[in-house]
Amino acid sequence: xxxxxxxxxxxxxxxxxxxxxxxxxxxxxxxxxxxxxxxxxxxxxxxxxxxxxxxxxxxxxxxxxxxxxxxxxxxxxxxxxxxxxxxxxxxxxxxxxxxxxxxxxxxxxxxxxxxx
Numbered sequence: 284x285x286x287x288x289x290x291x292x293x294x295x296x297x298x299x300x301x302x303x304x305x306x307x308x309x310x311x312x313x314x315x316x317x318x319x320x321x322x323x324x325x326x327x328x329x330x331x332x333x334x335x336x337x338x339x340x341x342x343x344x345x346x347x348x349x350x351x352x353x354x355x356x357x358x359x360x361x362x363x364x365x366x367x368x369x370x371x372x373x374x375x376x377x378x379x380x381x382x383x384x385x386x387x388x389x390x391x392x393x394x395x396x397x398x399x
Contacts, residue, residue: 321341321342321387322339322340322341323339323340323341323342323380323385323386323387323388323389324337324338324339324340324387324388325337325338325340325349325380325385325387325388325389325390325391326338326388326389326390326391327349327353327358327366327390327391327392327393328390328391328392328393329358329359329393329394330392330393330394331394331395332358334358336353336356336358338352338353340352340380341380342379342380342381342385342386343379343380343381344379344380345376345377345378345379345380346366346373346375346376346377346378346379346380346383347361347376347377349366349380349391350364350366350376353393358393359393359395362396363395363396363398364393364394364395364396365393365394365395365396366391366392366393367391367392367394368383368384368385368389368390368391368392369384373385373391
């Protein structure tokens with residue numbers, strides 16, 4: 284991480300991203316193990332319940348990771364979620380968000396599979 288004498292340092296969302304308040308210098312950690320791909324913010328819209336939530340994820344996170352994060356916020360079980368992006372379903376939980384073309388500030392539509 285980057286620290287400078289006489290500067291207050293604050294960690295942001297990503298553990299490898301640091302900003303110094305005084306100089307607003309931005310640096311990335313050199314450790315390759317921390318490099319998880321770009322951090323992106325995604326808006327998930329549940330139209331049926333008129334609810335929107337923002338999620339901070341990495342491009343290399345999978346659709347399955349997003350579904351589990353949605354479930355953790357009480358928006359429905361991951362197994363019942365159907366996610367749509369750019370007019371198509373994100374049906375493969377093993378695909379990364381980048382593989383499915385999801386980039387920062389995208390909107391993903393959430394619908395739930397009906398249980399019989």
